[in-house]
Structure formats: C-alpha cells, structure tokens
Amino acid sequence: MLHDHGSPANPGVQLDPDVFYVCQRCTACCKWPGDVRLEDPEVVRIAAFLGLTEAAFLDRFTRLRHNRQGLSLLEKANHECSMLDGTDCRIHPVKPDQCAGFPNRWNFSGWRDVCQSVAVPTPRSGTQLGGP
Numbered sequence: 001m002l003h004d005h006g007s008p009a010n011p012g013v014q015l016d017p018d019v020f021y022v023c024q025r026c027t028a029c030c031k032w033p034g035d036v037r038l039e040d041p042e043v044v045r046i047a048a049f050l051g052l053t054e055a056a057f058l059d060r061f062t063r064l065r066h067n068r069q070g071l072s073l074l075e076k077a078n079h080e081c082s083m084l085d086g087t088d089c090r091i092h093p094v095k096p097d098q099c100a101g102f103p104n105r106w107n108f109s110g111w112r113d114v115c116q117s118v119a120v121p122t123p124r125s126g127t128q129l130g131g132p
Contacts, residue, residue, distance in 0.1 A: 019119045021103050026116035027087055029102040033079040035065045035072035042096045043071070049094040 038046075047057035058071070061082055065072045073096070074082040083090045089099075103111050 015104070015107075016119075018122055020122045021115075021117035022120050023102070024116045024118060025087070025089075026114075027084060027089075028114040028116065029099070029108075029111070030081045030084045030089065031079060032108050032111075032114075033075065034108070035067075036075075036081060036096055037065065037098050038062060038071045038073060038096055042094075045094045046091050046096075049091055 043054055043057065043062075046061075047054045050057060052060070061074055062071045063074050064070075076082055076084075081089075083095075089095055098106065103115055103117060107115075
C-alpha cells in the first residue's frame, strides 16, 4: 500500500512504507537546487567538525533560506552543495538531518530518476524478524 510518506515539499510523490531506501552516496541529492536547512545544533556540530567558530562557519558557509525562515548551506553556482568535494561530502559524519533523511523523509520531484539508493523491504508492522 502506498501513502504520502515523507516529503511535505513534494506531496505528489508516494513512497512505500514497507521499503527503506539505503543511500549509495551517489551525490544526486547534493546536486539538486534548493535549501539545505540548518538547525542550531547542526551549526554547532558542523562548525566544530570543520575546526571553525560558529560565527566563522555561519559567515563562510551559510545563507538565509529562500523562505527567509532560517539558514541554509550555501550552494555552488552549479547548484551543488558547498560541502560536496568531488564525490565526497566534507561533513558526512556530521551532515545535516535533512541530508541524512533523503529520500526516506524528504525528496524532490524526479528523485527516482537520479538517485541510486537501494530499496530494502522493511518488516511489516506487527511482525517480528526471524519469527513465525
């Protein structure tokens, strides 16, 4: 059964609740235009990981989100995330929750055409792993 499972910004996409998509680090989501929302705890975590003060991190790597209701990571002129270095994320161990949630908690129109995540069946509600 399909239902609206994940993306408030893309409600037309239906995801199967019995499938979890496992990231293959293809970086397709890192190249899609738009905001990468940052929350206060993420700013602290990322700045520390980069060895920067919070103020230095904010000045160098963030901008006001399009809706003017918070901060976003900067993007390069080609729409790639500023933290993408070739095929590697400079902040992968401390990446924002938005990044960690793709495509299971959010997605964009056409994501299945570019994302290489692998669909893995999840146990149905009410069943136990390894049990009858």
